[in-house]
Amino acid sequence: MSQNIKDVEHYFIQPDLKAAKRRGKEKVQVLDFEQIPEDMRGVGAGKKYMIRTYGCQMNVHDSETIAGMLEQMGYEETEEERQADVILFNTCAIRENAEDKVFGGIGRMKNLKLENPDLILGVCGCMSQEEAVVNRILQKHQHVDLIFGTHNIHRVPHLLRNALLSKEMVIEVWSKEGDIVENIPKVRQDGLKAWVNIMYGCDKFCTYCIVPYTRGKERSRRPQDVLDEVRHLARLGYQEVTLLGQNVNAYGKDFSDISYTFGDLMDEVRQIGIPRVRFTTSHPRDFDNHLIDVLAKGGNLVEHIHLPAQSGNTQILKMMARKYTREKYLDLVERMKAAIPNVVLTTDIIVGFPGETDEQFEDTLSLMREVEYDSAFTFIYSPREGTPAAKMKDDIPMEVKKERLQRLNRLQEEISLRKNQALQGHVVEVLVEGESKKNEEVLSGRTRSNKLVNFVAPKSLIGKMTYVKITTPKTWSLDGEWVGEVEALHG
Ligand code: SAH
Ligand code: SF4
Ligand code: F3S
DSSP states (O other), X not given: OOOOHHHHHTTEEOOOHHHHHOOOOSOOOEEEOOOOOGGGTTTTTTOEEEEEXXXXXXXXXXXXXXXXXXXXXXXXXXXOGGGOSEEEEEEOOSSHHHHHHHHHHHHHHHHHHXXXXXXXXXXXXXXXGOHHHHHHHHHHOTTOOEEEOSSOGGGHHHHHHHHHHOSSOEEEOOOSSOOEEEOOOOOOSOSSEEEEEOEEOOOOOOTTOOHHHHSOSOEEOOHHHHHHHHHHHHHTTOOEEEEEOTTGGGTTTTOSSOOOOHHHHXXXXXXXXOSEEXXXXXXXXXXXXXXHHHHTTOTTBOSEEEOOOBOSOHHHHHHTTOOOOHHHHHHHHHHHHHHSTTXXXXXXXXXXXXXXXXXXXXXXXXXXXXXXXXXXXXXXXXXXXTSGGGGSOOOOOHHHHHHHHHHHHHHHHHHHHHHHHTTTTOEEEEEEEEEOSSOTTSEEEEOTTOOEEEEOOOGGGTTSEEEEEEEEEOSSXXXXXXXXXXXXXXX
């Protein structure tokens, strides 16, 4: 195997959070994936890989891309660690407990590596973009063979070649704004539902958040590339696509040659024959009326909007640099509720931001009551090194933060149950995903608003759209009776 100059140059490149923060004016390059290098084709024949994925849907989809390249090199997937020749940890840096889990996992690999010295152990994803993480791996986890970041996923074949050849740890983490690389092979994990990136990166720099440092600047895929991918998935028989971005509402803002927004994109995706289209995540700040009008057209655009609030208090929102007030957020919610029939709203909330008082927390509870989310992801604030909030004075004891989280969760559970009870007796459209995890006699699927429904029906319905009458609503799921192919009375 030959090693070219480029590979040697990139051999030991460590992350640099300061450099990652810079937002240059250079044009984003849209590159085409260069095929798998000749000497790497077939390298994986008879060998197996395993990817452990942490974090958000972006990471889940990145893992599908990494799997695509590995399979083109001949590797096959395994779920058995001991059978794997390559194990990659695709990591998440969003909170400390996410990082702890990864370090626990990497630590456990030490024995496996002793048993099988030829095993290639790699770490990629958002944690690799952090200096402190790479230093810790260098100091304490010398059994890691390869570290690469979020900007050079397309270099997996080259990096793997280096890792196979080298006795030293191979590190290639680029701290840059990022490009777009099209046509990387993918192996999608699910034959029904597909993830589709529409943009990468984030420029919002919410003061608590590490993502703008780990994922580079906001950059949108060209509309044609997104639409072609969705059309292709429709032809393959996919029932659902989820359009992905850290802030999908900023889609198109970086185009210099055309004026084209997320609303425009959704209006075109609406006309593609794929039964369901979702998107995540939307930042309230860039959510415009045009988009609301397009979503109100319904059809395959489902009436579910994930709209992270983070806090219900304007002062805290200001300290978070969310760039909206409580009133603006509520006004947006009102416009959505007025325009989109039966719209279901879900959210993300952080409790215990530095200095958050009891009164300020009460505002978050009251926001939750006022909006009536169907569900919420709730988190205790976790300081992230290098972010502005990590330097803010925080005198709120952890016990208080935990108590707040519990109160918030209890309130959300009450609201979720009430919302689900309102569906009692209604017929809902369900995309049948498979047997229920708890009982193989029961099928489970999702409503348009992404609620889990369990019901008894023939297995032949798996992978299809059907209708179910809700009989027993619960807090986290709905039990129902299959009614077959009747018209839905209610989405
Ligand atoms: N781009 C998305 C959020 C991605 S991160 C958005 O802005 O809506 C997912 C969620 O993790 C965030 O919405 C936030 O609630 C939470 N989060 C991010 N950083 C955090 C931190 N430092 N501590 C606790 N929760 C955090
Ligand atoms: Fe993080 Fe804010 Fe960007 Fe979301 S919008 S990824 S919370 S910086
Ligand atoms: Fe985590 Fe990175 Fe996603 S930090 S939440 S995996 S963008």
